[in-house]
Amino acid sequence: MNKKQLIAKLSGSLNLSKADAERTFDTITNTILDALKGDDSVKIAGFGTYKVAKRKARVGRNPRTGEQIQIAASQKVKFLPAKALKEVFNK
Amino acid sequence: MNKKQLIAKLSGSLNLSKADAERTFDTITNTILDALKGDDSVKIAGFGTYKVAKRKARVGRNPRTGEQIQIAASQKVKFLPAKALKEVFNK
DNA sequence: ATTGGATATGCAGTATTTGCATATAGAAAC
DNA sequence: GTTTCTATATGCAAATACTGCATATCCAAT
Numbered sequence: 001m002n003k004k005q006l007i008a009k010l011s012g013s014l015n016l017s018k019a020d021a022e023r024t025f026d027t028i029t030n031t032i033l034d035a036l037k038g039d040d041s042v043k044i045a046g047f048g049t050y051k052v053a054k055r056k057a058r059v060g061r062n063p064r065t066g067e068q069i070q071i072a073a074s075q076k077v078k079f080l081p082a083k084a085l086k087e088v089f090n091k
Numbered sequence: 092m093n094k095k096q097l098i099a100k101l102s103g104s105l106n107l108s109k110a111d112a113e114r115t116f117d118t119i120t121n122t123i124l125d126a127l128k129g130d131d132s133v134k135i136a137g138f139g140t141y142k143v144a145k146r147k148a149r150v151g152r153n154p155r156t157g158e159q160i161q162i163a164a165s166q167k168v169k170f171l172p173a174k175a176l177k178e179v180f181n182k
Numbered sequence: 183a184t185t186g187g188a189t190a191t192g193c194a195g196t197a198t199t200t201g202c203a204t205a206t207a208g209a210a211a212c
Numbered sequence: 213g214t215t216t217c218t219a220t221a222t223g224c225a226a227a228t229a230c231t232g233c234a235t236a237t238c239c240a241a242t
Binding site: 002003004043045046049055058060061062063064065069071080082083084 | 217218230
Binding site for chain 2: 001002003006009010013014024025027028029031032033035036037040041042043044045046047048050052074075076077078079081085086088089
């Protein structure tokens with residue numbers, strides 16, 4: 001399912017136009033992103049937690065040539081599924 | 092930031108009551124979860140992809156006693172941040 | 183409808199993460 | 213205010229992520 005299909009579903013469930021559904025959805029993701037940019041984590045009960053994970057610089061390897069390369073430190077968004085979410089898939 | 096705070100923000104941005112903001116938010120998460128339950132992945136452009144990852148059974152260990160235990164195969168929801176999302180945090 | 187951009191895949195080897203049990207502390211939900 | 217949920221911390225084995233890069237595919241926006 002891609003974003004367009006998701007928006008179409010939401011448009012129906014929420015009784016909104018597709019344009020409004022998309023605006024609503026974007027507002028939510030942007031709000032989450034803003035919190036993450038401020039180095040805050042976002043906990044959503046029953047769904048999961050978004051947090052920014054810092055990754056240290058390390059040595060990697062180009063699989064094609066085999067040569068070693070330095071990988072810079074970076075940050076990425078991690079999503080940790082809530083307990084309820086795991087249970088859904090493991091029964 | 093927890094769910095309550097997120098809902099409060101959305102209530103303001105979307106010009107909805109907190110109850111409506113929460114209903115809207117829950118509708119979205121449920122829609123995503125339903126797709127995942129159907130073993131479908133959910134791609135959201137500019138944000139990321141949710142997918143169900145199957146994890147193989149393996150040998151684990153009880154950290155308290157040190158004894159080895161068998162861990163069953165399981166499934167969990169994975170979130171892969173979109174490229175745009177990584178860039179936000181690495182500049 | 184076309185096109186530009188984003189993502190999936192495969193590859194090799196190493197670094198990182200995962201997930202186990204369990205209690206407690208702290209936070210959040212009702 | 214009470215109850216439910218989540219983070220944390222522990223050691224360790226095995227699964228998985230990550231890197232460059234080319235190709236194929238797929239999506240989004242024009």
